[in-house]
Amino acid sequence: MAAGAASSKARTIADEVRRRIVEGEWRQGDRIPDEADLAIEFDAARATVNKALQLLANDGLLDRRRKAGTRVTVDPVRKASFTISIVREQVEQAGMAYSYRVVAQRRSPVPAGLAARIGLKQGEVLVRMRAIHYADDRPFQLEDRWLNLRATPTLAEADLRQLNANEWLVRNAPYLRAEMAFSAENADRRDARLLGTQPGRALLVLYRSTWNDLGPITTVRVAFQPGHIVGTEGNFWPDR
Amino acid sequence: MAAGAASSKARTIADEVRRRIVEGEWRQGDRIPDEADLAIEFDAARATVNKALQLLANDGLLDRRRKAGTRVTVDPVRKASFTISIVREQVEQAGMAYSYRVVAQRRSPVPAGLAARIGLKQGEVLVRMRAIHYADDRPFQLEDRWLNLRATPTLAEADLRQLNANEWLVRNAPYLRAEMAFSAENADRRDARLLGTQPGRALLVLYRSTWNDLGPITTVRVAFQPGHIVGTEGNFWPDR
DNA sequence: AACCAGAATAAGTCTAGACATAGAGAATTC
DNA sequence: GAATTCTCTATGTCTAGACTTATTCTGGTT
Incomplete structure (x- = not known):
């Protein structure tokens, strides 16, 4: 403070x-x-x-x-910096038990729109996985991730079922560039089922993509449980 | 890039x-x-x-x-910084015509929850105003703002109907501290009416409060039109 | 009036050297 | 063995001075 x-x-x-x-x-x-x-x-x-x-x-x-x-400055721009920490830490810090479950994983060609957005040739085959992060056995967030194994040679496909991909990436695949975006979406039937809520509920959704010098590493859609808030303190105030 | x-x-x-x-x-x-x-x-x-x-x-x-x-660093934290620009600029930059309409304005005592959050005594009287920002005559964002005239002595209440409060504040009331948070909410009936959409639609909602040395300046709930995305590029990359 | 060249200026950057300070690790004491 | 003190080291910070570079300004030229 x-x-x-x-x-x-x-x-x-x-x-x-x-x-x-x-x-x-x-x-x-x-x-x-x-x-x-x-x-x-x-x-x-x-x-x-x-x-x-x-x-x-x-x-x-x-x-x-x-x-x-x-x-x-004439029109000071409002800058705010958000800190996205590792899910597990976030959950544990709140004093809840963290767990993680991979719902689906398969190789799949990238759809055109996504390929263009992250800079891959259309049809390139990536690993796609869905997973749920739980806090005290209640679904906390849902991730739908595309992973480019070419940019992370040391990550074997087999490991993915065991590992928390996000954590592995954070620890082992430093990135050069990242993009993030927030939006709000109505839960579709699958979102609702996986998050244990009703279709139509407003979900805060975070999209994040990262790149290193080998190309795109991963791009992910994270849907938070209804009511989740992402906040920050920022600006015009000493940073450190 | x-x-x-x-x-x-x-x-x-x-x-x-x-x-x-x-x-x-x-x-x-x-x-x-x-x-x-x-x-x-x-x-x-x-x-x-x-x-x-x-x-x-x-x-x-x-x-x-x-x-x-x-x-x-062992577990690099993902930081991302967002730039919240003035609405008008945002709209005009997209090549659309900007306009602004005050929907309601009245003095009103602060509800308890809000008072506690921003550090005011409960029951203190602030100015509350609702306004809509339009892009090409389509509602672009909706703001519900509480304004503390005590922290901005030069702002007369009468001006508020003419002025775009946000812009006035940005230009004339530098703040020392700001907090921001994103969430997603289902549009209620009023949101829907004012934004020209259907109740239930997921809206990206931004809360922002600012303080200067006289106390809280303003706190606002901004609801964006459905589908709106707030994005950033950030991190592990030279800042400037 | 439009254009161009040069002078002046304020920030940008670097250097070498100095001292301050936190804190890890060793030495000492209880 | 635990607690305390000591020492040394790597970063934090500052300084004075120099040089670089972008940009404004000025004055002259067409």
């Missing part, structure tokens, strides 16, 4: 500049003093001021351009 | 270290050479190596501790 704010000169400067912006002393679009001036004001080296201002620029609070100087 | 990666020595080092991790040269939990050694290897100052490693640590790829050294 409280700002962990490890004190450091750069952090102090950043906080003071932030304060001036938040309290309206420096208004949106205003040009703020340049690094050299601030360095004098705060009795710091320019590099330190630079670091402080970069922190704020990363938070989207400042716009900085060479020669043009530093300005207070 | 491509890594914008402005080349810089620090960036180059970070990319190389990232490569070694992704390609398994350095495995999870491994201790990597210390800054001094890497500085020699890459013929750079230690400060530059430090900057490079801090970048990766921010991405969650490395764990760094004084004396203990730097290790490859």
Whole structure:
């Protein structure tokens, strides 16, 4: 809750500049003093001021351009960062027992739409698996995953039935790029059956795909149990 | 799409270290050479190596501790950052005409649950307003907002009917802290009517609250039109 | 008025060196 | 054996100074 704010000169400067912006002393679009001036004001080296201002620029609070100087961002964009942790940890942290069951697994050619979206030739054969994650024996989330064994040579197909694919991937297949998207979908009959709910219930659905240098690793549709909320705390606040 | 990666020595080092991790040269939990050694290897100052490693640590790829050294993170957490832009911009960027209509506005005491969540005394009177954002005359999103005029002294109640509250706030009331959460809800009768859809349809719903040093500024429930997707690209990838 | 070249400027980056500080591991004491 | 203190090390941070680079601005040219 409280700002962990490890004190450091750069952090102090950043906080003071932030304060001036938040309290309206420096208004949106205003040009703020340049690094050299601030360095004098705060009795710091320019590099330190630079670091402080970069922190704020990363938070989207400042716009900085060479020669043009530093300005207070006009339409600050709201950024929020979500942390998607491993399901098992999430469940266990809530004090519930975690279990996992593979519902189906087979090789299957990728449908055209998906292939295009993740950058594969249509018809390429991937492993498709459905699994359910339980919290205290109640279905917690449902995953429908496509796995590209070519991008994860060390993962044998046979292992998949035993392993929690998500966990294996997190631990063993670092990715270079990831995309995520949230949407809401009405549970279809299968969703409802697997999640133990009624068809039509609104489900929060997360799509995630990851790539490494060998190509797409996996793409997954995760449907959460009805009522699930994914939250974050974020923005305009010291990150670390 | 491509890594914008402005080349810089620090960036180059970070990319190389990232490569070694992704390609398994350095495995999870491994201790990597210390800054001094890497500085020699890459013929750079230690400060530059430090900057490079801090970048990766921010991405969650490395764990760094004084004396203990730097290790490859064991269970990398998936972080993703979402950018919530101003509705109007979002709509206009899609080439559609934006409009906005206030459906209701009145002063109202905060219900207990909400008061507790955002840190107000129960019964405090806030302004509550409902509004619809349209894209090409089709309802795009629905907002149900509570506004604390005490935290935004310059905002007169009378203005609210004219203004787009969200935009006014973004431009004029910088916040210190924000919380966001996604969920999925079945449209109730009112949602459906205002969004021009059928009751029961799954809606992606975003809750957002913001605070400044005067207290809570606003809290809002945003319901998107059915089928709406909020996406991101993120993680393990250079931020900027 | 439109265009172009050069000067000036502010941020971007790097370096070498210094000191601060957390914390692991060893040595010491009880 | 457990607890405490000590020591040393790797990261954290800062500094002063230099050089680089993008971009604005200015003034001159067509």
